[in-house]
Amino acid sequence: MNAQLKPREFPLPSSVKVIPGTERAQAAYPYPVQFAKSDDSKFWFYNSMHFPEPMSAFDMVTAEAAYCALGAANTRVHCLPTTLGIDHRIINGRVYIGGNAVTDPTEIARRTGEFQQRAFYYYANWEKLYAQWKQKMLKLIEDARAMPEPVLPEFEPLENVHAGRGIASNHDLLVTYQQTLEGYFRMWHHHFEFLLLGYGAYLTFFGFCKKAFPEITDQTIARMVAGIDAEIFRPDDELRRLARCAVELEVDQHFRDGATVEEITRSLRAAGAPGHRWLDELQTSRDPWFNINVGDGFYHYHRSWNDDLSMPFAAIPGYARSVRAGESLDRKVEKLREERAQLIADYRELLDNDAERAAYDQMISLAHRVFPYVEGHKFYCEHWYTNLFFNKIRSFGALLSAHGFFASAEDVFHLTHYELEGAIIDLMNAWSAGSDPRGPAHWPPIVAERKAAIAVWAKHETPPALGPIPDVIDDPAIVMLWGITRESLDNWLSAGAGTDSNEVRGFAASSGVVEGIARIVKSVEEIARLQQGDILVCHVTNPTWTPIFQKIRAAVSDIGGSMSHAAIVAREYGLPAVVGTGNATSKIKDGQRIRVDGGRGIVTLLR
Amino acid sequence: MHISWFRDIGLADRPTVGGKGGSLGELQRAGIDVPPGFVVRTSAFEEYLAALEQRSPVRARVAQLAADDLEGMRAAARELRSRFDDTPMPEALAQQILAAYAALGEGGRKVIVAVRSSATTEDSSDASFAGLQDTYLWVMEPDEVLRRIRHCWSSLYSLESLTYRRRQGMPEASVAMAVVVQTMVDARTAGVMFTRSPVTGDRSVIAIEAAWGLGSALVSGEVTPDRWVVAKITGEIPVRDISDKAICHVPAAGGGTEERPVEDAQRRTPCLADEELQSLRAVARKIERHYGQPQDIEWAIERNTQRLLLLQSRPETVWANKEKQAAPKMSDPLLHVMSIFGGQR
Numbered sequence: 011m012n013a014q015l016k017p018r019e020f021p022l023p024s025s026v027k028v029i030p031g032t033e034r035a036q037a038a039y040p041y042p043v044q045f046a047k048s049d050d051s052k053f054w055f056y057n058s059m060h061f062p063e064p065m066s067a068f069d070m071v072t073a074e075a076a077y078c079a080l081g082a083a084n085t086r087v088h089c090l091p092t093t094l095g096i097d098h099r100i101i102n103g104r105v106y107i108g109g110n111a112v113t114d115p116t117e118i119a120r121r122t123g124e125f126q127q128r129a130f131y132y133y134a135n136w137e138k139l140y141a142q143w144k145q146k147m148l149k150l151i152e153d154a155r156a157m158p159e160p161v162l163p164e165f166e167p168l169e170n171v172h173a174g175r176g177i178a179s180n181h182d183l184l185v186t187y188q189q190t191l192e193g194y195f196r197m198w199h200h201h202f203e204f205l206l207l208g209y210g211a212y213l214t215f216f217g218f219c220k221k222a223f224p225e226i227t228d229q230t231i232a233r234m235v236a237g238i239d240a241e242i243f244r245p246d247d248e249l250r251r252l253a254r255c256a257v258e259l260e261v262d263q264h265f266r267d268g269a270t271v272e273e274i275t276r277s278l279r280a281a282g283a284p285g286h287r288w289l290d291e292l293q294t295s296r297d298p299w300f301n302i303n304v305g306d307g308f309y310h311y312h313r314s315w316n317d318d319l320s321m322p323f324a325a326i327p328g329y330a331r332s333v334r335a336g337e338s339l340d341r342k343v344e345k346l347r348e349e350r351a352q353l354i355a356d357y358r359e360l361l362d363n364d365a366e367r368a369a370y371d372q373m374i375s376l377a378h379r380v381f382p383y384v385e386g387h388k389f390y391c392e393h394w395y396t397n398l399f400f401n402k403i404r405s406f407g408a409l410l411s412a413h414g415f416f417a418s419a420e421d422v423f424h425l426t427h428y429e430l431e432g433a434i435i436d437l438m439n440a441w442s443a444g445s446d447p448r449g450p451a452h453w454p455p456i457v458a459e460r461k462a463a464i465a466v467w468a469k470h471e472t473p474p475a476l477g478p479i480p481d482v483i484d485d486p487a488i489v490m491l492w493g494i495t496r497e498s499l500d501n502w503l504s505a506g507a508g509t510d511s512n513e514v515r516g517f518a519a520s521s522g523v524v525e526g527i528a529r530i531v532k533s534v535e536e537i538a539r540l541q542q543g544d545i546l547v548c549h550v551t552n553p554t555w556t557p558i559f560q561k562i563r564a565a566v567s568d569i570g571g572s573m574s575h576a577a578i579v580a581r582e583y584g585l586p587a588v589v590g591t592g593n594a595t596s597k598i599k600d601g602q603r604i605r606v607d608g609g610r611g612i613v614t615l616l617r
Numbered sequence: 618m619h620i621s622w623f624r625d626i627g628l629a630d631r632p633t634v635g636g637k638g639g640s641l642g643e644l645q646r647a648g649i650d651v652p653p654g655f656v657v658r659t660s661a662f663e664e665y666l667a668a669l670e671q672r673s674p675v676r677a678r679v680a681q682l683a684a685d686d687l688e689g690m691r692a693a694a695r696e697l698r699s700r701f702d703d704t705p706m707p708e709a710l711a712q713q714i715l716a717a718y719a720a721l722g723e724g725g726r727k728v729i730v731a732v733r734s735s736a737t738t739e740d741s742s743d744a745s746f747a748g749l750q751d752t753y754l755w756v757m758e759p760d761e762v763l764r765r766i767r768h769c770w771s772s773l774y775s776l777e778s779l780t781y782r783r784r785q786g787m788p789e790a791s792v793a794m795a796v797v798v799q800t801m802v803d804a805r806t807a808g809v810m811f812t813r814s815p816v817t818g819d820r821s822v823i824a825i826e827a828a829w830g831l832g833s834a835l836v837s838g839e840v841t842p843d844r845w846v847v848a849k850i851t852g853e854i855p856v857r858d859i860s861d862k863a864i865c866h867v868p869a870a871g872g873g874t875e876e877r878p879v880e881d882a883q884r885r886t887p888c889l890a891d892e893e894l895q896s897l898r899a900v901a902r903k904i905e906r907h908y909g910q911p912q913d914i915e916w917a918i919e920r921n922t923q924r925l926l927l928l929q930s931r932p933e934t935v936w937a938n939k940e941k942q943a944a945p946k947m948s949d950p951l952l953h954v955m956s957i958f959g960g961q962r
Contacts, residue, residue, distance in 0.1 A: 225855070
């Protein structure tokens with residue numbers, strides 16, 4: 011190998027230093043997730059897909075619960091032959107993860123036997139198990155909703171005493187907290203019950219198509235497997251319904267660009283019966299379909315549409331204008347279904363023989379069978395349940411803040427979930443002792459320090475990966491969930507090499523070529539800056555961003571593959587999209603003119 | 618009658634109109650635009666050959682050549698081709714051809730044609746005999762048409778053709794040639810397309826190569842063509858290689874073609890627009906469906922009308938042969954699942 015072509019290497023974990031001044035904030039993360047010298051021999055990568063921003067101490071619970079459940083599913087439940095679970099570490103607020111491969115052939119063979127008894131059973135009984143899964147999830151949600159609000163009355167309510175309840179309200183605090191946490195860990199177990207098997211069915215069909223049609227594009231295969239009915243499309247469908255309804259009731263003029271939710275609601279109330287009718291319709295949509303976060307749901311500040319109506323309200327004017335212009339807002343479900351069936355039939359016809367056609371038929375039907383889970387679980391898990399969970403923690407924050415622990419309820423998220431239990435016990439004991447809790451003197455300076463650390467970490471670039479580079483990455487979990495291959499690592503290594511090319515390359519996610527003004531949207535708060543006809547350039551999109559696709563001409567993202575949310579929605583809207591570029595948000599300047607070629611996965615910077 | 622119009626013939630007529638003629642007729646019947654023309658059937662060749670044979674044997678002369686007797690073949694080729702050159706057609710035959718040629722021109726306009734060999738052994742899936750016979754472009758005088766037809770016939774007796782036939786051990790009596798006389802297309806852009814990938818054999822894509830002017834520059838390799846890969850079903854264009862096209866072939870003033878430099882501004886400009894790529898895709902699918910197997914197609918876009926015309930289509934052979942030997946692929950989806958999860962490789 012030419013010396014100049016020798017890849018640069020990723021730094022060792024032990025060489026990454028905690029940023030000076032943030033050491034105590036770093037120490038808040040528990041010992042198992044701190045990097046140790048022994049971690050130097052292993053390959054790690056920064057999980058920027060799920061955790062693009064530094065983690066506050068509490069939000070770390072998501073990494074902990076998710077990797078716990080993912081690992082259990084892979085290592086112990088389905089027994090994937092070549093891989094166990096995923097280890098995670100946190101430094102400077104960033105989550106690094108590393109997979110544990112199985113390489114011993116005897117062990118792989120042993121696990122293969124186990125895997126086939128387990129996974130094949132799931133594939134064979136998918137519908138039944140998925141119906142059961144939905145019942146479990148709905149029950150879990152119901153239980154979470156039924157959990158009492160944390161309150162500490164001055165005196166125990168008389169009815170409790172007369173009923174001989176025998177436990178006091180402070181005990182309920184601890185029980186509610188522990189059950190809330192238990193529910194969250196349980197939810198993540200449910201989340202991973204089908205996930206890898208679902209992605210595996212997708213990848214099986216991908217692999218088959220790539221073999222049969224070596225030059226087929228990923229997006230064509232994605233269009234064949236993409237489902238049409240899934241819960242995750244419902245929130246956007248509800249918005250369209252509400253926009254149509256606003257036009258029918260002639261109240262759509264109340265949704266002025268720039269008006270606050272309160273102003274709009276007030277002016278609707280003032281509009282009399284039609285305004286009230288619309289607000290009633292809004293209520294029917296909200297439960298459950300507005301339980302959707304303006305993020306992936308992995309951070310406490312990814313609030314739901316229900317918590318903050320500004321996101322759904324902002325989409326109403328655009329949809330209402332389309333209704334007034336006589337356009338149908340219905341998702342063309344029948345047409346999408348027909349197009350998909352035609353595409354599948356056309357490729358089928360090109361296959362060599364009937365044996366191949368039989369395999370193709372079975373694999374596409376397997377992919378379609380798993381789709382409702384793969385797309386649908388996000389609504390129940392990452393959105394609805396996560397939203398209930400963070401809001402319950404927020405209630406504890408409000409109670410603690412009322413007792414002087416914090417300046418604001420939101421500060422609760424700067425305690426780890428272990429520390430929070432300690433703070434609740436502190437309050438519990440003080441309430442029963444009739445003395446003052448210790449928290450008000452203890453926590454405010456710590457919270458201030460951790461907030462400052464997050465601000466520092468957010469400004470600090472972090473390496474995309476750490477440790478020795480593996481020759482091949484064939485961990486199916488990592489390839490499926492993060493799209494990381496040896497090739498993408500080489501791209502990461504060359505990204506910082508001072509290339510002055512005016513191109514950004516990624517996955518060709520949705521065909522078409524357009525030019526326009528790039529709008530860099532780094533967080534949900536910046537969505538309002540998008541003008542009609544802009545090109546969205548973002549880190550990653552999620553289902554709540556769907557309504558903004560009516561405004562944009564094309565989408566470019568740093569993270570994601572051909573089955574990512576941005577790719578799926580862009581294809582439905584017929585917009586060009588390039589995803590998984592790695593560095594579009596840093597390489598493209600806000601306001602810059604760019605050309606997006608979604609068929610080739612190339613973004614050209616024009617000036 | 619020794620003349621057949623394209624509209625009246627199809628692949629089944631190959632024994633009498635040759636592979637190229639049969640294919641052009643078949644295409645026209647399938648509703649594909651081809652430049653108008655007719656075929657001088659093998660019976661014309663037979664009549665002419667009979668006239669030649671009256672003086673001294675032709676077929677018997679070839680049949681006695683040994684496959685490894687290169688010198689003998691060289692001498693036979695030289696002798697036989699000069700006999701074709703020196704012997705005019707029987708008058709009645711010449712009149713039939715000239716009448717058809719005149720009918721090609723509307724309103725007495727002198728029509729410019731391509732005169733192309735259409736051998737009965739050519740263009741079949743199992744013997745890629747292409748390129749061994751001659752084609753004459755841009756022929757514009759009646760006498761010249763007759764002369765070029767004789768040249769096509771005599772190309773059966775070129776050294777290459779003789780060598781090929783003797784090595785394959787083909788019986789001489791079965792060797793005959795039809796000749797296609799077809800209106801010439803003054804191409805703005807011309808090229809070839811395969812209805813499967815020449816690189817991977819992928820049947821879901823169409824590989825298109827094209828250059829400015831007549832297709833001869835591309836076929837002869839004198840210019841590096843622009844190259845596209847178009848997805849057959851979806852029309853996506855995942856590959857676009859635009860090359861530096863230094864020269865092109867254009868019709869010469871006095872007949873024939875000539876090489877000309879391409880203007881600087883045009884050299885690196887794609888010689889096909891996206892809509893034209895999509896029209897090619899549509900035609901390719903139609904032809905492939907018609908024949909029921911992947912095709913190798915020559916086409917041109919007429920300079921004045923911008924009309925897409927098909928010049929030739931024949932079955933793709935390279936991948937078709939490879940596939941025959943390919944091992945059967947596994948059809949159990951759960952085994953495919955295992956290849957993803959890594960238990961079995």
